[in-house]
Amino acid sequence: MKKIRLAVIGTGMAWKRLHWPAIQELGDHYQIVAVCNKTKSDAVDFAREINLAQENVYDDYKEMLKRGDIDAVDVMVPIPENFDIYHDIVTANINLIAEKPLASTMEGAEKLLKLHKKHPVNIMVAENYRYNDEINKIRDIINQGKIGDVIYFINHNAVDFENQMTKNTFAATEWRQHPQFKGGTFLDAGLHDIAAMRHIFGKVDYVYAMGQPQQEDFSPYISVNSQIKFSNGVIGQYSYYTDGKETQRPLIGFRIFGNKGEIYLEERRCGTINITYRDGGSEQITYRPERGYFNELLNFYNSLLGNEEIAVTPEVEYGDVKMVFNILKSIKDNKAYPVDTKTNEISLV
Incomplete structure (x- = not known):
């Protein structure tokens, strides 16, 4: 089975309690190749848990995005940081698992919709409900x-x-x-x-x-x-x-x-x-x-393989926001x- 090479931005509570358990359950679907956290020691600790080499740990996500082996990025950061990080990932033409909301303002959400039309990568908004x-x-x-x-x-x-x-x-x-x-x-x-x-x-x-x-x-x-x-x-x-x-x-x-x-x-x-x-x-x-986390990550995986459509697109999330x-x-x-x-x-x- 093909594995999606996944990078993670934000290795805090949301990652450890919500997405990481689902990723573990989908162990034959995803391979974590890089992790990033502003407090690098937190990312280092997680990398050690999964035996990920330290050269794959970052505190600057922009440096991480320069890698050539990332199929998708999973982002879990405070809401005010969403827009800038999502903007940079989409501009880099990398597939994105985006936490809700798309942005902390309607203006930011509108800009991301327009950006997505220019860079038609796969974006799933992780609205687990x-x-x-x-x-x-x-x-x-x-x-x-x-x-x-x-x-x-x-x-x-x-x-x-x-x-x-x-x-x-x-x-x-x-x-x-x-x-x-x-x-x-x-x-x-x-x-x-x-x-x-x-x-x-x-x-x-x-x-x-x-x-x-x-x-x-x-x-x-x-x-x-x-x-x-x-x-x-x-x-x-x-x-x-x-x-x-x-x-x-x-x-x-x-x-x-x-x-x-x-x-x-x-x-x-x-x-x-x-x-x-x-x-x-x-x-x-x-x-x-609490099966939303598993279901959304499975949907995203299948979308990258071309087997199904993403259920929660930026356009869907825009209406919620x-x-x-x-x-x-x-x-x-x-x-x-x-x-x-x-x-x-x-x-x-």
Whole structure:
């Protein structure tokens, strides 16, 4: 089996906890040929773990990109660094596994889309929620018509970010606690929920949102409450609570109401999708949590071999990012904003 020669930029927590375990599972698909980290000692330590020679370790990714034996680069760095690194990789005509978001601004995301047209390398945005088994199973259930026509949904995500800041978690990183980009944790983490909903329901006509301001650096709002109208007519409410947790079970979770039944996912790690029907029947569909990392890296591998299309392209991710920023604009301006429609005028009547 052909192995993809992979270089890595950023050997920190995201690499070690998310992508590296999936790469190990796909050991006959990928070969790591170079690693880079701004703190070189961290990259050195990882290289030793995998018996990678020290001449393949860098603290300057631009030097690493000059190598002639790289098929693709996997990047896991703080959000503000995404644009510059992605720009340099694409300009070097090297295939890219890009973490979300493409950039910390809409302007940056637009520039990368234009750059990609000039340099048509393979770019997969590692939006693991679009690759998670539970999200794809829910989409299949709806497409099969098992709950009839979808009428509306409720999606609620409560995150005790302030508590997580004191633990060995992603929230403990300085750049997330004091983000140098608009939206803070809503752009970083809420983007996952946005991607999942768009993956299930499709394109979005418009969003209207409200938020409760707070003084904490990690997010401008303690809660974001948004109404979403999808192009297929589905409407619903998405709430992101940035500094708290639900204290009662079952959780509100993700509930999708159809005219023949209801889908309920309590939380993404629970392992079970519950379906109830109006005729009194019910069923439970099990899944393996956290498979998005494996699935996305397998999709990328197959795309490089020409066996399948990339599921999450920059164009797909661009719509997710646009929706996040339009929710933030809606809160600020108290107006509804379009997402996938081209009109600038929105009527809520």
